[in-house]
Amino acid sequence: xxxxxxxxxxxxxxxxxxxxxxxxSKDTSMSRKSDILETMKIAVPRQANRSVSFTNKAAxxxxxxxxxxxxxxxxxxxxLNIAKNRVFGGYDLFVxxxxxxxxxxxxxxxxxxxxxxxxxxxxxxxxxxDYKNVLEITLRGAxxxxxxxxxxxxxxxxxxxxxxxxxxxxxxGYLIAVAPKQAQSISIIGQRxxxxxxxxxxxxxxxxxxITALLQEVRRNxxxxxxxxxxxxxxxxxTNTYLRSSNxxxxxxxxxxxxxxxxxxxRQQGDGIYAGLPWFNEYWGRDExxxxxxxxxxxxxxxxxxxxxxxxxxxQQTDKSSRYYGRVPNIVNPSNIDYHTTDGTPRFIIxxxxxxxxxxxxxxxxxxxxxxxASIEGALQHWVDAKGYLLHExxxxxxxxxxxxxxxxxxxxxxxxxIQALWxxxxxxxxxxxxxxxxxxNKTKWERLAQQVKTHFEQDYRDPQHDYLADRLDKHxxxxxxxxxxxxxxxxxxxxxxxxxxxxxxxxxxxxYPWGVASxxxxxxxxxxxxxxxxxxxxxxxxxxxxxxxxxNGIAMQRMIEAGQTETAYQLFANMxxxxxxRGVVGGLSENMDAYPHPGESxxxxxxxxxxxxxxxxxxxxxxxxxxxxxxxxxxHLLTLAPRMPASIKNLEYNFLxxxxxxxxxxxxxxxxxxxYTFNDLEAKVIVDVFPFAPTAVVVKKESVLKxxxxxxxxxIRLVGKGGKILSEQMVAPSAALLAQREQSTKILSGVSxxxxxxxxxxxxxxxxxx
Numbered sequence: 001x002x003x004x005x006x007x008x009x010x011x012x013x014x015x016x017x018x019x020x021x022x023x024x025s026k027d028t029s030m031s032r033k034s035d036i037l038e039t040m041k042i043a044v045p046r047q048a049n050r051s052v053s054f055t056n057k058a059a060x061x062x063x064x065x066x067x068x069x070x071x072x073x074x075x076x077x078x079x080l081n082i083a084k085n086r087v088f089g090g091y092d093l094f095v096x097x098x099x100x101x102x103x104x105x106x107x108x109x110x111x112x113x114x115x116x117x118x119x120x121x122x123x124x125x126x127x128x129x130d131y132k133n134v135l136e137i138t139l140r141g142a143x144x145x146x147x148x149x150x151x152x153x154x155x156x157x158x159x160x161x162x163x164x165x166x167x168x169x170x171x172x173g174y175l176i177a178v179a180p181k182q183a184q185s186i187s188i189i190g191q192r193x194x195x196x197x198x199x200x201x202x203x204x205x206x207x208x209x210x211i212t213a214l215l216q217e218v219r220r221n222x223x224x225x226x227x228x229x230x231x232x233x234x235x236x237x238x239t240n241t242y243l244r245s246s247n248x249x250x251x252x253x254x255x256x257x258x259x260x261x262x263x264x265x266x267r268q269q270g271d272g273i274y275a276g277l278p279w280f281n282e283y284w285g286r287d288e289x290x291x292x293x294x295x296x297x298x299x300x301x302x303x304x305x306x307x308x309x310x311x312x313x314x315x316q317q318t319d320k321s322s323r324y325y326g327r328v329p330n331i332v333n334p335s336n337i338d339y340h341t342t343d344g345t346p347r348f349i350i351x352x353x354x355x356x357x358x359x360x361x362x363x364x365x366x367x368x369x370x371x372x373x374a375s376i377e378g379a380l381q382h383w384v385d386a387k388g389y390l391l392h393e394x395x396x397x398x399x400x401x402x403x404x405x406x407x408x409x410x411x412x413x414x415x416x417x418x419i420q421a422l423w424x425x426x427x428x429x430x431x432x433x434x435x436x437x438x439x440x441x442n443k444t445k446w447e448r449l450a451q452q453v454k455t456h457f458e459q460d461y462r463d464p465q466h467d468y469l470a471d472r473l474d475k476h477x478x479x480x481x482x483x484x485x486x487x488x489x490x491x492x493x494x495x496x497x498x499x500x501x502x503x504x505x506x507x508x509x510x511x512x513y514p515w516g517v518a519s520x521x522x523x524x525x526x527x528x529x530x531x532x533x534x535x536x537x538x539x540x541x542x543x544x545x546x547x548x549x550x551x552x553n554g555i556a557m558q559r560m561i562e563a564g565q566t567e568t569a570y571q572l573f574a575n576m577x578x579x580x581x582x583r584g585v586v587g588g589l590s591e592n593m594d595a596y597p598h599p600g601e602s603x604x605x606x607x608x609x610x611x612x613x614x615x616x617x618x619x620x621x622x623x624x625x626x627x628x629x630x631x632x633x634x635x636x637h638l639l640t641l642a643p644r645m646p647a648s649i650k651n652l653e654y655n656f657l658x659x660x661x662x663x664x665x666x667x668x669x670x671x672x673x674x675x676x677y678t679f680n681d682l683e684a685k686v687i688v689d690v691f692p693f694a695p696t697a698v699v700v701k702k703e704s705v706l707k708x709x710x711x712x713x714x715x716x717i718r719l720v721g722k723g724g725k726i727l728s729e730q731m732v733a734p735s736a737a738l739l740a741q742r743e744q745s746t747k748i749l750s751g752v753s754x755x756x757x758x759x760x761x762x763x764x765x766x767x768x769x770x771x
Contacts, residue, residue: 036237037111037230040255042586044107051585051610052114053260053277054128059083059268060204062128062135063278063610064090064114066107066586074610077278079152080204082133083268083334084281085172087204089152091137093124094192096144100124109586111259112229125199129225130232131267134218136181138199145187147194148178150202157191161208164215165193169204177203177211183219233259239662240300242655250649253577254623256587260580261295261616269332270311271304276591276609282333285344286398287614288312289351290551294617298624300657302359309352309364313371317378326378341400342383342392342419345375346426353429360634360659365436376430376446379423387460388452389415389473390423397486399519399544410519410544415473417461418486421493424453436635457493468506469494483521485511488555497741501748504559508568514575514754515604517552518595519544522755525764529596529757531607536766539607548593548604550576554618561626561644563745564691568752570646573627576619579606589615596757624656629689634659639682641708642689643667643675658682675708688717692742694735698728 044050044066051074055061060082065071069078069090079090093100105116105124114126121141128135139146150167155176158166163186167176180186180195187194201218205211218225241258245251264274272283273291280287288308296305315332317324317339328348330341349372356365383391394411395402397419401409427450434443461470461479469487470479488507491500511518520527528542553572560569576589584590584606591608598605624630629642639658645667652667661682668674675690679700688708689695693715700706700719704727709716715732760766 036255037234040252040259040587041108041110041115042252042256042581044109044586046103046107048582050109050583052109053263053585053588053611054112054114055263055266055274056128056130056132057263057266058131058133059266059281060128060133061263061274061277061281062126064126066109066114066116067103067105071610074278079150080133080135080202081278081281082172082174082204085174086152086170087172087174088150088155088167088170088176088202091151091202092149093137093139094147094149094194095122095139095142096147111233111256111587112226127226127229129218130229132214132218132225133204134214134225135202136199136218136222136226137202138181140198142198145194145196146199147192148200148202149190149192150176150178155191157188160186160188163195164211166208166211167191173206174204175207175211177201177205177208177215179203179215181219181222233262236262236299239655240657242653244653245649246651247649249581250577253580254620257577257580257589257616257619258299260585260588260611261291261613261620262299264291264611264613264616265295265301265304265308269334270314271307272311272332273308273613275614276612278610280609280612282331283312284332285312285328285330286341286347289344289347291613291617292351293354293625294554294619294621295613297354297358298621298630298656300358300662302355302361302657305355305359306361306364309348309355309368312348313368316371316374318374320378323382324378325381326374326376328375340393340396342390342396343398343422345379346390346419346422349375349426349429350422353432356635357633358658360637362436362635365433369433369437369439372430372433373442376427385415387456388449389456390419391415392419399484399486401540401543403538403540409541411474412472414475416486417457417469417471418489420453420457420461421490424450424457424493427453454493457490458495461490461493462499467499467502469503482524483507483510484519485517485549485552485556488552488559491559498744498748501563501745504563505749505752508556508560508752508754510755512553512556512572512755513548513595513604513757514572515579515593516548516550516572516576517556518546518548518755519552520546522546522595522758522763527595527763528765529760529763530594530598530605531592532594532605533766536768541765543592546595547607548595550589550591550593550612551614551618553615554622557622558626560749561622563749564742565745565749565752566627566644566646568749569622570627570648571754573619573622574648580619585610589619591615596760599760628652628654628656628665630656630658632658634684637684638687639684640687640689640695641675641677642687642695644691645669645673659684671711673710675706675710677706677708679704679706688715690715692734692738693732694738696730696732698730701727 046067049067053063062080063077069075080087100118105118108115116124123140125138152170154170156168164177164179178193179201180197181199182197203211203214273288274281275284275287315329317327324339327339327345329337331338391414394408394413397412397416399410427446430446431443466481471482471484472480510521526545528546531542531547557569588611590606591612594604631640650669664678666676681702686698686700687695690710705720707718717730719727721727
């Protein structure tokens with residue numbers, strides 16, 4: 001598609017422009033770890049006018065756009081939002097009586113603040129402090145008094161007390177205070193507060209006493225709070241997610257994705273992960289545990305992961321008379337707990353297993369084993385059929401959109417393929433936990449039921465007329481072969497390698513566009529090429545019937561890498577990195593995109609939430625688990641290292657955390673590809689899995705270095721101790737069996753290509769007018 005490749009060329013030019021201030025040569029600040037936050041700054045051109053979002057890691061987030069907050073859906077959330085309440089709608093700044101015009105500003109975004117330059121002399125900084133409902137707005141270089149006016153309906157001046165101006169809030173019964181950074185007199189004209197000095201604090205609380213105490217704290221320690229926010233991010237990037245390569249844009253994208261993902265890990269109702277912003281500043285069972293591996297496990301935040309699991313376990317339905325007994329909620333927010341989802345519960349159990357494997361903390365198994373038992377027994381009592389399948393309602397999968405009459409746009413009852421895959425994994429995870437609990441009866445029972453599901457699945461979800469899996473069995477036991485991406489999650493229930501590779505090719509070429517995975521086959525008469533097309537249909541009608549869902553990119557790339565097609569997977573991965581750097585919210589990935597570009601445009605428009613947890617998390621998960629190939633089971637003192645690096649990455653230096661240990665790693669491509677892993681304080685059995693060599697076990701010791709060198713002819717594995725002493729050495733020849741498997745998969749997947757848009761005239765939904 002020539003227009004697409006022309007776009008990629010333009011995209012690279014935009015990337016260079018947007019990051020010129022943020023990416024520097026390896027010979028300067030990129031080589032000094034202390035400058036890592038400085039290297040991440042992104043200059044946003046005026047024509048880009050990108051979304052910017054910060055959270056305080058508790059229950060507040062601030063949204064704006066770099067130059068003008070005019071997005072048709074997001075602008076409603078401009079300003080500070082706390083616990084589902086819009087507090088105020090941003091602000092205007094004044095120097096004397098002159099209002100500053102953000103549209104003319106030069107804007108640079110850092111992970112921790114927003115900077116606007118208003119002409120040669122004036123520099124505005126916007127900060128949101130960690131765990132405080134406080135904004136700091138500074139304007140350096142002014143020679144006249146500064147003024148600030150809060151925006152938003154229902155935001156009205158109330159009174160002045162001790163040179164602090166108090167305002168009402170839009171929602172939530174909050175009180176807002178505006179005070180100069182230094183204690184000094186203020187003047188108030190209408191909504192504008194003016195003072196000498198270099199800026200203001202905007203503070204939010206439930207009463208004057210709370211705000212007064214908060215003001216005293218930030219005036220006393222505002223610099224310290226700034227430093228604490230930067231130190232937290234810097235430490236995270238230099239330890240948990242440290243990465244350095246010769247590819248500046250790869251480094252920059254992954255650093256930003258790590259920090260924007262971490263924004264969504266909050267403490268609104270216990271520890272949790274916001275599903276997405278601006279709408280979903282709440283915890284969703286489904287989203288929470290899809291995001292958990294990429295958000296906090298691959299990044300080594302094991303204590304946070306533990307607290308998230310414990311927090312969510314408290315919301316499990318424990319009433320044995322309820323048909324939802326054993327379920328964890330779909331939604332947890334300050335005013336509502338809802339159990340109408342099927343996949344949140346198995347993902348909670350699978351998330352617990354992932355946590356145990358990464359952290360090695362088997363004590364949490366004992367603590368949450370009753371929750372595991374309830375999750376499975378509740379399903380068996382109310383939701384399992386004679387074949388062992390997990391039943392559910394039409395809208396209880398991730399494709400949950402309904403119309404005004406609560407009728408599912410995408411009915412997937414009563415046995416969706418991805419739900420059966422999750423149920424199968426939940427049962428196996430339960431058996432994993434039962435082993436540690438010496439509960440042999442349940443271990444045997446759950447393993448037998450898992451096998452029953454798998455045996456029936458291969459029989460019921462395949463037929464000779466289709467080279468892919470049925471999306472569901474309906475309530476009449478009829479297989480529905482609507483082509484959707486869900487089957488990618490179900491391939492672990494299929495043993496036939498050739499068929500699995502056919503499924504991967506089919507879904508990739510029909511559903512995976514260069515920009516992401518569509519929710520429905522473009523040939524289906526219900527396919528909606530645009531998510532937002534109000535002249536034709538309600539946006540929810542397209543939500544799961546065409547719209548791109550970026551979180552599904554993760555499983556699409558995973559399956560391609562498993563099939564030996566790393567380069568194909570990396571094309572999609574690189575496109576998502578470009579998006580994080582150049583489009584939408586600075587440094588993050590959106591929830592959705594249109595399936596097609598609009599006429600005359602080269603790239604689809606971003607839609608849905610501007611920052612979505614599972615989109616970011618799946619990009620990070622795939623990087624760590626499948627490109628770097630880090631897959632631990634610390635409960636069994638086992639670590640698999642199965643790197644699958646694309647040709648464009650020539651070298652890497654990175655850290656990762658497993659158990660209580662940090663591992664430092666290096667990669668160097670060449671005629672002889674070299675991997676090095678330094679085990680500072682880890683003792684474990686390591687499985688080295690480098691294609692085309694058979695996986696090979698090495699027992700590593702503390703302060704040892706594992707050196708792996710691969711050529712086409714042999715794999716050399718050496719464990720080196722202190723002083724360079726070789727502790728063990730193995731030479732491995734290529735595996736004929738693995739080469740034969742790769743030959744088979746390559747034969748099926750050779751020449752696989754991205755899906756491409758069809759002529760708009762071929763889509764019936766665009767040949768109608770909205771009812």
